[in-house]
Amino acid sequence: MLGSMLKQMVGGMERIPDEISRVFQQQKATIGGLRPQLVNIVKMIQCIASSRRIFMCLDALDECSGVERFRLLDSLKEILDKYPETRIFATGRPHIRAEIISHLAGQVASVSVDSNRGDITRYLRFRLGHDETPYAMDESLAAEILGTMSENMSDMYVKAILL
16 A cells, blocks of 8 residues: 555656665566565655655555554554654544554544435435436336435444544
């Protein structure tokens, strides 16, 4: 995940810092052209953060395996410890909140965003009303879809974690 974010950061730069180019060249020269290791990716992100304020957006942290999420949070902590002006917006289900807070103590603000059945139903009505093939949808099918969705809608909500 951090490698992908690094790629996006570097892709938006006019000039790639020498330190980052050097790491990629070293990795390219190794047998098989291995990708940079996590420790190097963190250093490269820190290199970018040293010259500009960065904003990272991570969606669905709860979908990472526990081990991978642990490594990711440790890496984010390393970045934030060295460059506290870095901003991270992360979302995930409520059960990972304590894990995030314990890893990033003192660097977290949490906001709950609850799902609202009325909002979801309005959205579904809007989408059904703007179907690309309107002749394929009649009122009874639309009512069945809305009924089924309303019955099966979970009360699960997303936690937005601001780091």
